[in-house]
Amino acid sequence: MKDFYTITELTREFDISTRTLRFYEDEGLVKPVRRGRTRLFRPSDRVLIKQILRGKRLGFSIAEIRDIIEMYKSPPGESGQLNKIIEGVESKRAELRQKRKDIEDTLSELDQVEDACMNRLAELRVTS
Amino acid sequence: MKDFYTITELTREFDISTRTLRFYEDEGLVKPVRRGRTRLFRPSDRVLIKQILRGKRLGFSIAEIRDIIEMYKSPPGESGQLNKIIEGVESKRAELRQKRKDIEDTLSELDQVEDACMNRLAELRVTS
DNA sequence: AAAATAATTGACTTTTACGTAAGAGTTTTT
């Protein structure tokens, strides 16, 4: 595993722009180290980028993605803190389950559309 | 089932603003009939609104939602058209499956976070 | 009838998540 990735290596791997990565840094989502002014991304940043992009695909905003990532980093902390985190996890989980249900519903509607198209195609082959 | 819904009935049911519903009309997603200038939404519009909101929860843009809704309306059409629609369905399905995988991955990471919190809490109860 | 409630259109504003361009410094390749 590489120690560091340059910004363009990552833009190529994930098909995003340098602007996007710098934006994520501004937003505090990644924290590349610097050699001079140049950013050097560590493997951990790379993992974060994957998580960010996954969050984006699911329609989460940067703020929500930040919240989720914060959960992952959940430090030891004291009892109250821990219970807060667990609450947060519960709530995100509910949201994700809703999304999953939305997906199942949409998928089955798309199945119906496809069936209808197939039937119509079969009909066309007979009729014509 | 009601014949018509007023705009505010729907804003209350779905917790969205009138502006949002008018915006969806401008975008051609719903087509309420009019009594004078006043919009009257039919049950079919109500179903469309549900589909729009579901699409939004999944992070689809209005344009993408419009595409999906168009698929549902897929009319008889001729063979070429039908195949185009089937292609579209396939592609959306792939996208949805990716999202579903993203959800599963996120859910299991959240499970890990919760486990870690629970363990830490148990530790605290013993240690203190 | 007066007052409150709901509806309309139109226009301007806001937020998010970057895109794009300018100007300059570094490193690499030819």
Next chain:
DNA sequence: AAAAACTCTTACGTAAAAGTCAATTATTTT
């Protein structure tokens, strides 16, 4: 050494999806 490629910061621009406000018109309730 010159050109190409990569990097940086700063700053203005933009598209999407509404929010907000104004000025009117209907409808309903008191």
